[in-house]
Amino acid sequence: MNISSLLSMISGLALAGGSAYVAKDYMDGQHAARITAGPELVEVVVASQDIAFGAAITAQSLTTIAWPAEARPGGTFTAYDTLLPETGKPPRRARRAIAQGELIRASRISKFGEKVTIVQTLRPDHRAMAIKVSAETAVGGFVTPGDRVDILLTQGRGNDLKTVTILQNSRVVGVDQDANEESETPGVARTVTVEVTPEQGQRLALAQRAGTLSLTLRTLDAPAEEVPLESIGLGDVLRNLPPADAAVPVRKTVLIRRGTEVTETEIR
Incomplete structure (x- = not known):
């Protein structure tokens, strides 16, 4: 092999190596650019x-x-x-x-x-219905829009007095004229508006005429499903209390002193 052929081969190898290096550098740069751009x-x-x-x-x-x-x-x-x-x-x-x-x-x-209006906050096939409340029946005024409540009906007189839970887990959509769920200021309301189905609305309308409605606040993590509850009467409450005439007997004792010794003896 003559010297010119050897130089040509060396030049070709150098050119190929340089091209490969340039190509690799370009590809690495493009990859880094893509990573940087995000x-x-x-x-x-x-x-x-x-x-x-x-x-x-x-x-x-x-x-x-x-x-x-x-x-x-x-x-x-x-x-x-x-x-x-x-x-x-x-x-x-x-x-x-x-x-x-x-x-x-x-x-x-x-x-x-x-x-x-609050209409936009209702779920499909639901209604908004207002009930009359007071500080005593509305958890002291701590009910605010967005809360979940149970609704209880109390009716009757004397020994016939009974209470039953008629609705569970009802969403409060308004308190008086306030429908803002971000409201955190409690107040004594005259009406509370709840979200109900048509059938629940019928039950609630009858219940308002039959007796007194009370609200109980539910916790934020309370289960959505209803738990069957039986009505409870005044007799059921009193049954678990001791009779009024079942007074605790008084223990009568006398102190007997003999010199420096004092003893207590029960009188029967």
């Missing part, structure tokens, strides 16, 4: 402050944050123009209380100019 982001609209139930959606109550495009939930918004009204037009309103930083969803806001 997922594609999109701007989504969120609440910049707490928005109460029924409050108007305004520019001051909105802001945007970056959100992964592939993980964007349905019913969210990427611009203000579909949320804010034209000049002089009625606004959209919150159908539910919206917390600061929460995504604005179509299901939680009204259409432009749509009236917002």
Whole structure:
């Protein structure tokens, strides 16, 4: 092999090695760029402050944050123009209380100019029904919208007095004129509005005319299913109490002193 052929072979190997190195460096750079760039982001609209139930959606109550495009939930918004009204037009309103930083969803806001009432908070085939209450029958005024309660009916007089639980796990949708579930201030109400089915509404209407209704607050983790409860009468309560004339006998004793010794003897 002559010297020119050897030089040509060495040049070819060097060129091939350099090309491979450049290609590898380029591919490594592209991979690093993809890792640095991360997922594609999109701007989504969120609440910049707490928005109460029924409050108007305004520019001051909105802001945007970056959100992964592939993980964007349905019913969210990427611009203000579909949320804010034209000049002089009625606004959209919150159908539910919206917390600061929460995504604005179509299901939680009204259409432009749509009236917002507790109707929007009801489940399908349910009704809202108000019952009269007082501080004594409404847990001292600690019932607020969003709470779950049992409803008890007390009727009769004297020994015929009875109490029965007529509804369990009913959702409170309003207290007087307040339907805001974010309300935390208790107060003495005159009416409490609960969510009922048509059949439950009939039972509740009859119960209001038959006697006194009382509410009992349920815990947040109480089971949703109803537990069958029998009515209880005054006799059932008194049966577990000692008779009024079953007085505890008085123990009578005398002290007998003999010098420095004192003894106690019971008199029978």
